[in-house]
Amino acid sequence: MHPPGAVLKDAVERCQGFSATLREPLRRLEVARGRVVLVIGCGDPLLMASCEPVRPWRRYGSFLVGADHVPLLTEHRGTRVCIDIGLAPWAAGEILGEGVREIGRQPVPLEAFLGRKAERLAESLAQARTWQARFSLVERFLAQSRKQTRHPARGEIRWAWEMIERTGGRIAVTALSRRLGWSHRHFVACFRAHTGICPKAAARHMRLVRAARMLAREPDMDLGMVASRCEFADQSHFTREFHRLAGCAPGAYRRFLRIGATSPLTRP
Template identity: 45%
Template sequence: MAHAAGEPLPPATSEAGWQCRRYSPGVRLNERIGRLQAFAVRLTSPVQLLEPPRGHVALVIGFGNPIHITTLTTPDTEGTYDSFLVGPDHPPLITRHDGERTCFEILLSPCTAYELFGGRTQGLDGQVIPLEAFLGDMVNRLTEQLIVAASWEQRFALLETTLTRHLDRQPWQVRDEIRWAWHCLEQSGGAMPVSELVSALGWSHRHFVHSFQHYTGMTPKAAARYLRLARALACIDQSPEEALAAVALECHYCDQSHLTREFHALAGCTPATYRHQCLGHFLPVSPAGARSGFFKTAPAPSA
């Protein structure tokens, strides 16, 4: 059963004006999204955060002061957004904002995003796209309703109802075999070998890779890498004192060195840097246009 008013999460340690609530939707959506949570902040000075990819399409609906986003690999390019969408394999992002802002973050499986947006999420290519480009005026109407809603309970219920109705109206369907394959990869944290999926389906390797990429926008190998990273991020988020060698073992990396290489390639920094300087902390804000020397430039991941 859904938590009516959302499950409150502890505030960030470095900012008193920060609230976060997590919500578990009903059965209709529970199997189709990875996470639904809300943030409300009231800041007295600008802050910025590192946002690594987590293997899911991130749909963000927000209002209040807009958020400024740049990629770690192209720090001189910045966009300003209220509501936006990023793909499951986006480059590490730096988000910056100040003042008051409320936003809802919905993590969708690529299969659900395909059905919600008719396959258009495959063309994101690591970009941050304004949500209006996908949902048009529906975004403005929904935002206005969220602003005037009297409680968190009403806001979450409104989001759940809106998403469910929109999904029900869409004609696009992902093949059951690909949905099953994604579920297997997700549940295993990216550890299930692609060869096992191919064997279980009885398809040729080439046909499986082509079909998987058509619906998810990623090859199975790339999806496995990002899902493995997502599990590693979750482990560090939940148990920041756990030894990185143990995290590597739990998340099916060969060893700690393998974890460090993959983490740096996809998240933009080492797991040690993420744990000690990003987790639960706001990053120092540099002057506009200044390139941060805090992170090393992350190489583009291979497929």
């Protein structure tokens, strides 16, 4: 884990590195968490396939996934080093350009956005011998890109995102628009233009993140209790929302966690 510096502290939700050499494939279920995820990697590629709609496996070295991406299965074997950066969606547009707000729900190779620069980043990552050198490389790239931005996010949208995040998705969209003195329609349109996601979807993902963490931390907690603590109307509502965003019911997700990420799953 690497805490971002002052220039990126408000924009980067997490920055973490992974290094692995695996003889057997490791498979994971990745669900959207309301963040744009930038992965810069070198070594053997990562295989990814979307669950809904089901699509064939594809190879990725460095890539982006949007804040509202479909549930994904990832599989890795061999040797790989990568850095995973979670960006607030409004900040992703500042750092990576306005086009990142329209990437859709499927993974996108990083070279589609950065061209040859993506390859140079991966090559520099492969040459770096320490985690400090790797993190410094990525942080310099992000800070320089942000400094040169032509698409700064509006302060009102940054504030709205912070409120949704701070309340765990439990604040009403109408409450946000009223506090800004904007019409509901104007607020939703402006929010989506700066983040690539509507505020209601952002709130849903915040609640999903909270529920997923609770399922992981409290494996014996009754699902009805999880639904109540995350402020879903009832367990049925919780199950429907979880399945819509994660591609599986919360009980199935919990079983996946118990079995382990190396289980030979074909669907979550």
